[in-house]
Amino acid sequence: MEEQKTPDLTPFTGPAGGWGSVRSLAEILPREQLGPVDLAQLARQNKPGGFQCVSCAWTKPAEYHPAEFCEEGAKATAWELTARRTTPDFFATHTLADLRTWSDYHLEEHGRLTHPLKYDPATDKYQAVGWGEAFDDIATRLKALDPKSTVFYASGRASLETSYMYALFARMYGHQNLPDSSNMCHESTSVGLKKVIGAPVGTCLLEDFDHCDLILFFGQNVGTNAPRMLHTLRSAKKRGCTVVTFNPLRERGLERFTDPQNPIEMATLGETQISDHYHQVKAGGDLAVLTGLTKWLVEADDAARAAGKPAILDHDFIAEHTTGFEDVAQHARSTSWDEIERNSGLTRLAIEQTARIYADAKATIGVYGMGLTQHVLGVQNVTSYVNLLLLKGNIGRKGAGTCPVRGHSNVQGQRTVGITEKTELAPVDKYRELYHFEPPTEKGHDTVSTCEGIIDGSVRAFIGLGGNFLRAVPDHRVIEPAWGGLDLHVQVATKLNRNHLFPAKANGATYLLPCLGRIEEDLDAQGNHKAVTMEDSLSCIHGSVGKVKPASPALLSEPRIVAELALRVVGDNPHVPWMAWAGDYGLVRDAIERTYPEEFKDFNKRLFTPGGFWKGNKAREREWQTESGKAQFTVPTKLSATGFDDEDGVWRLITLRSNDQFNTTVYGYDDRFRGIRGTRDVILMNANDIRERGLREGDLVTLESTVEDGVERKVENLRIHAYSIPLGCIAGYYPELNPLIALAHHAEESHVPAAKSVPVRILGPTGHAR
Structure with a gap:
């Protein structure tokens, strides 16, 4: 595995793309031990009849290139198709306390999860468990809880079919605590x-x-x-x-x-x-x-x-x-x-x-x-x-x-089919008509209120449909200790990440449920490949079919996992045939079409339309579905969006990703475009600011939050690196710098963490503010 090396901060002079991208792929593909069959999948990426990239949500053209993938997309594919495996034997030799000392990179790079696992508090280890036993115990615990004390989180990679089922399951269970990746970005x-x-x-x-x-x-x-x-x-x-x-x-x-x-x-x-x-x-x-x-x-x-x-x-x-x-x-x-x-x-x-x-x-x-x-x-x-x-x-x-x-591959689509905490965005009337139940109408938890609920104890259970929630949110050092107060913690995932290392309380239960990846084959009862769908940034819907042999025969698809849990918790009935849906995703698409007839007309027929099929947008047609019936000019209240006043010694911190990273997934320690190799522990700073504050290139400093609420927020041993950035601003990597973001430092109205302007102080090598 790649190790963090002695930092090399040599400026990169080349363009985006070009030979730099080729060399980057030449490094990661053999590292993931991919064979010819795996590499052949790249030719199917983002094409009609192929699979949709698991990373970004940029649209897929009808007239595609021979290689319709980018450097980041190929890395995401290699990351999912890796030959590395994280089996029950691995957990037999590693406690969670030990694994919490591992980096984000090493946790995920260890390989694909192969079997369902349950946490044993007596040994501080995960142990293999049968699927039926896991589903039965999770369902029993969910039924014993107040539904409104539970949270069903969804990352941006789950398909439209899975997302629709998951949102319906949550509301039939009795809540719409459905935060997702969008709460943290768009x-x-x-x-x-x-x-x-x-x-x-x-x-x-x-x-x-x-x-x-x-x-x-x-x-x-x-x-x-x-x-x-x-x-x-x-x-x-x-x-x-x-x-x-x-x-x-x-x-x-x-x-x-x-x-x-x-x-x-x-x-x-x-x-x-x-x-x-x-x-x-x-x-x-x-x-x-x-x-x-x-x-x-x-x-x-x-x-x-x-x-x-x-x-x-x-x-x-x-x-x-x-x-x-x-x-x-x-x-x-x-x-x-x-x-x-x-x-x-x-x-x-x-x-x-x-x-x-x-x-x-x-x-x-x-x-x-x-x-x-x-x-x-x-x-x-x-x-x-x-x-x-x-x-x-x-x-x-x-x-x-x-x-x-948009960032994640289906984060926009999830909102389209019901993953939302807001009643006005949910198809409440259609739920009543089609499924004969009374859906909840009070606003559910978003990401911020979920974290607040975990801290104050009002959130008792968390189910994560993918993602790395605990690592993606602000205030890690506040949220992580509070996580142990949960009664139930369940994660559906393909690889190990830091969120999986924080179990529920000792008399509760923690499960890790491994699922098929999007590129892997998902077969119906007749042996046919099942397709799923995603929505891109431009509101176009695309079919996706995986054809690679699964990482383990024990893996289940995300729709199957959702259906098994829903069946046990809310029951089966003629209106919601959970297991039939899990066996035939076309039936789920029919249900989506019935729920959203205008956007998804002839859904199954248009599955592999080149370039995707557009779901429509009234504003594009100059039909303004606003309170006034017209497009609304709005007056800004300020000229700065930071939410804090400028003062000497307070810096505007911008958190960002490297080009060896997708969201919380870190592929390596190199950020080629910014000339940073071998480390992620850096702070980018204007050269004039470095000089005027008495610092030097390469100095190790500490960043400290200026928020005074009784919580200490510091990140230490960050190396100063001169970069082209405005005076008074500094930048560093997400999620390593998330501990500096107070949970309350979020966007008004939307509650998105305000990670692009975080107020911090720089403590120099002597410990004094700079």
């Missing part, structure tokens, strides 16, 4: 877009990238988080589209790209410049930038109309389709450029330059990621971005729209 999108345009997801389709003449990027690192999108951007650039980026760090994927599938570019080391203009906005300063762009456009439009010249704004669209424009316009007019410059970290000239480009563009796509959503005012970031697009009618027409780039 819930600000779901809340913000739903409020102002009536649809909780983006409005773009892939074809829009063939017709736009401007793409604006805010807070989205395409090279690490959605590399296949680089093909889309490269094509747009080749036909003359302009790309303008606002992001705190210089990220290689937003600078230049060499297409690994283009022999000429690879042979000549050719590159495509991605961003025409790159502006390094301060963490949390996007509100100021968006206000500045709005200000220039409104004032330029005022002047043009006063002079009898053509208007800059789309007043016909504004009048017919929106409300609240004049309030936003007046706020922009009254906001000073000094305030905008101070809060954004950018010059007025830089913002005006982009405003002019936007004013001249015919069709603009607004791309963004968690650099907007993971702030205290993350929802206002999203709605202010919509303000900008509405000014020129850039929602609901070809080549334009909102484009939030």
